[in-house]
Amino acid sequence: MSSKATPAAWSASTAAPGWAPGEFEALFTAHYPRLAARLRLLAGERAEDVAQEAFVRLFRHPPPRREQIAAWLHRVAGRAAIDLLRRQQRQDKYERAAAREAPAAVGPDAEQAALAAERRTRARACLARLPRRQAQLLWLRYAGGSYQEIAHSLGVRVNSVGAMLARAEAAFARAYPRTPAPPGASVRQGKSMTGGNGGSNALL
């Protein structure tokens, strides 16, 4: 680690300790938008904050193997986002999140949008109840990660992902009935909550 005084702000174009000129900027450009987008599932409006913090850590502690950076970022950021989600759940921000996400129900499209928002909020709350690793797995899967990405982020073999996913979703299904629906959902649930094989049955 360099003993030079830290500048007021690093410039992406100059060489910071552990980084070649422009290297960090290139990584940021390549990974930040997708990471921030995926984190919205867990962290909502704080997704960018969580993503940026992960990059701050990356900047300060560059790993020796650059090819693992995407997996590292998802692992670090996912963990932080899940912890944040759990804290938010504990702090009873559930209602506020539901209120922010659920648009005013005006017309059938808005009604559907409100239903979707409620399901998403409840699913997120259910996620917070799971062991962190299972929550991280489901986040990676439903944020669009491939089995390869999931395996790299979690440090497991690709052919283990299916089994882990099956177990995580079974745990999710068990936790779902115990996860309270967002306020106002009970009226809408009676209408259309049981599409397909879903609903709130604990299907193991």
Add this chain to the structure above:
Amino acid sequence: MRCYSDGEWRAELDGAVDAAEAEAMRRHRQACRRCQQRRDRLAANASLAEPLAAPEPAADSGDPAAALAAVLARAARPEPPAPRRAWLWIPAGAAAVLLLFALVPSARTWAANVLAMLRIRQVTVVSVNPPELSPASRRQVGALVREMIAQQVTVTIHPGAPRIAASSRQARQWAGFAVRLPLGVAAPARIAVRGQSAFQMTLDRARLNAILAAVGRPDLRLPANANGALVAVNIPPSVVAAYGACGAHPRPVAGCTLLREVPSPTISVPPSLDLNALAQIGLQAAGMSAGEAAAFCRTVNWRSTLVIPIPEAESTYSEIPIDGVHGIVVRFAPHGRQPRSYALSWVRDGVIYSIRGQGGAAQGLALANALP
């Protein structure tokens, strides 16, 4: 006709299998009702989580250039000092050791080793159903464990050879704690005092994961932050009193009963080490489902509880009043040439007691209840 596992069906649902395999699986489930039901169940569970994939409401994604500038500005601030790596002195901290013990085939070895090593205030038993390993797999696991111990374990205090005490008083002097021996029974044939021992183990995630894979659980992985974690174990001097016809090297054979006493060992681990997570991995490796392991771990205070994993196929256990406290009696069924045997264990005043012998537990109980 080979049925597919949950993991394979789940991957198939996600299209994560190649076309040929997918077609084979499709034909299979048309002929196998059980697999079709299994797939349906997995699909139903997945459908509950599907809302997680719903796109978030359109949000201001921000300016990437501004985000980068924000990151670089934050990175330039002084980094908060890392939390002092203060060791957590955990009286029990069974997780890392439990993981190892869960992989040792013999229940009797488990019980004996565990009782000799961990520091506790109470005892509990968990019934497990360890995987059936082929002889080759057992050899592989044994080799991996021995290699790991050779590479990752450093003995910092050697106990030396046990010393034979001439009396209980001498045993107390050597052991440094209030050794209790039964009153009103024949004197012990031998009282051996084993010196203090201590070792450190650096957790090697890759090695432990390899062991998990060798016992058929490649899906279980230690948390990343467990890698390099240093676990230090300090075992105070212990005493073993042999009663009956025990010979020169007492073992719990016919006619020989062993009473072992050791003050609670101390295990120290880094605060960041998630013992609960490690314990759950160990329990799952020993045959529990993830749900069962999680549920069990919620009932255990790892700081103060000795957890003895017992293969359910070979033993039964129950709680019993013993020596004025609550203890456990484990009864081992006959196994190969080994006749039925038992192990009693309890904790009193910070000292772990165990009595082992063959046959029923009556003689052991008599010894325990004769302690002053």
